[in-house]
Amino acid sequence: MTAKNQRLTLAALAVVAVIAAGLLALSALKDQAAYFYSPSDLAKAGDMAGRPxxxxxxxxxxxxxxxxxxxxxxxxxxxxxxxxxVSFRGVLPDLFREGSGVVAEGELSRTGLFVASNILAKHDERYMPPQVAGAMHETKTLK
Structure with missing residues (x-):
């Protein structure tokens, strides 16, 4: 086997190893990933009960x-x-208030109530998490 063939074989094996590692990481995170939904997206998504x-x-x-x-x-x-x-049991962030942007992490119950395990509040009166602003812009409701 020539030196050129050895380098090509090593490069091909490296690419296969990187792809395999990426696929393993994705499969490990598949069940633990928490996706972002606006209330409208949640209504369109169907049965999301019990999923993070x-x-x-x-x-x-x-x-x-x-x-x-x-x-x-x-x-x-x-x-x-x-x-x-939404129902949340715990200490709310200091910046949490009515009329402000919020991201709640948790699960949707079978009754349609979102049971939050973590609450993230906005930074100041003009800040809105990018995902929230994008989702509200998509539904053309950003004022």
């Missing part, structure tokens, strides 16, 4: 209700077309 997802939009004004236990909060996320009720 991210829900993004604006916290609807007048929708935040704190339970008597002091830890559970319920609110509504909207993209100005559709709404989804």
């Amino acid at each position: 997802i991210r829900l993004g939009g604006m916290v609807a004004r007048g929708s935040v209700a704190r339970a008597a236990d002091g830890v559970t909060t319920r609110f509504v996320v909207t993209d100005n077309v559709r709404t989804v009720g």
